[in-house]
Amino acid sequence: MDEIFDIFLLEAIINGILFGGVLALLSLGLNLIFGVVDVVWICYAELVMFGMYTVYWLAGVYDINIFIAALGAIALVSVLGWLVHVLIISPILGTAPINQLLATGGLLFFLQSVATLMFSIEFRNLGLRLPILEFSEMYFSYARLLAFGVALVGMVVVYLFLTRTYIGAAIRAISQDREIMVLMGVNAKKIYWVTASIGGGLAGLAACLLVLQYDVHPFVGISFGPITFIICVLGGLGNMIGGFIAAFILSIIISIGGLYSEIEWGYVFAFAFFIVMMFIRPQGLLGKK
Amino acid sequence: MLDLKGVNAGYGSFQALFDISLNVKAGEAVAVIGPNGAGKTTLMRVISGMTEPFSGEMEMEGKSLSSFPPHQIVELGIAHVPENRRLFPGMSVEDNLKLGAFAKTARSDSAKNLEFVYELFPRMKERRSQLAGTMSGGEQQMCAIGRAIMSGPKLLLMDEPSAGLAPVVVQQVFSLVRRIREEGYTVLIVEQNVQQVLQVVDRAYLLEAGQLIDSGKSKDLLESDSVRKAYMGL
């Protein structure tokens, strides 16, 4: 009895870690944008939703090769991210922060409505049935393993970009001293564009990984948006490493919580943990001051 | 090399500089001295593109600065070591230096310039992976100067490089300025350490309440009674 119990626990922990990969990817995108532009994109998960629809239509309906469909989704959401910045954020950049929250919050409802009009509220899926992997009496879905692996690779690529390139260095620097960037010869506008496009691209990549596991519908963003914000705040808003750690802490809590009752309770535990942590460390795990 | 004619500048509706005309010739070192709030920092900011002037003409080697967007001024060969150093505190020394070479014109020479900076400041080489914000004031100043050199400039603008440093370190900063001159850089420096800065520059301008009230050779200014009274407390 004891032994079986432990193996379920281990399975839940591993599944939590696997689930955390995509959450970490999403929080990286959101943190990146926040760190550079100083704006929280409330509508971030709605970009993911459009990416999921793109894969669904290209691969599921038009039978285009899934990898090409995935690249198409990443490119499309990347452009969407750039558009969000240029059309919505850029015009109100210098104004009160509440405006940016209202604008991206408004965009969230706009994107949900557009999706409802275009695709109806029907739940759709790719109809892929990826096999389940059995490993010493524990079960893991291939879709999750794949999502975890690709998310990790995606994060490593972003890390290398940020640490090895000039633009990456400028992206890390701009949040520390915005005004001085001009002396470095940095055109801040261009850095914003690159960041918004990468943020969009990461949402697109996450979309490709999520559509393998979940149905897509106009409100699917609700399933990932709030938890992504909580991860970012728990890690310390704008702190990419903090977000990475927080993603795995929360996904493991959700997964273990789900083991003892329904998965919804996992979320309840995760939110409760978050609230307690906000009293202990209001600035987030790795946040400053 | 650098020519300013009738420059007016400020912040919003507040005017900090009135009708400033000055020039710096290639190979010269020139100081701008004046009391706190005179507008010295504003002058540096206007030249490097951080603050847009209200009016006036500024030229670098015959090119009008107003025809370039602010972030391209550095590509003309103007590097600004800003007041209070303004390093990126959470980034390594090497990352700070690398950002100095961000401009397209600087990247091809960045390896050579980095070597030069490390030769100039062996300390920076030792500390290259340390976070810039954790170093002492003097070391941070070295890093800030190094970052400016990384852009491969002809003209270095230095805004109070000795401010907030211990007396011994102040001496080092001034001998550094001398060394930088010898390397062939043209220097425009703002200082409150009037006595010392006049020892290392050829000429100086006196700025008061946003206006240039006097200028002359360092030697003459060092001997001028009014300068000695006003700035050296003698």
Ligand SMILES: Nc1ncnc2c1ncn2[C@@H]1O[C@H](COP(=O)(O)OP(=O)(O)O)[C@@H](O)[C@H]1O
């Ligand atoms: N960002 C700013 N906004 C408004 N006024 C400023 C700003 N920076 C400086 N000033 C004002 O401009 C004047 C000149 O300042 P500054 O150029 O910093 O002088 P200095 O460097 O000679 O001490 C001062 O009266 C100062 O209060």
Ligand SMILES: [Mg+2]
């Ligand atoms: Mg000043």
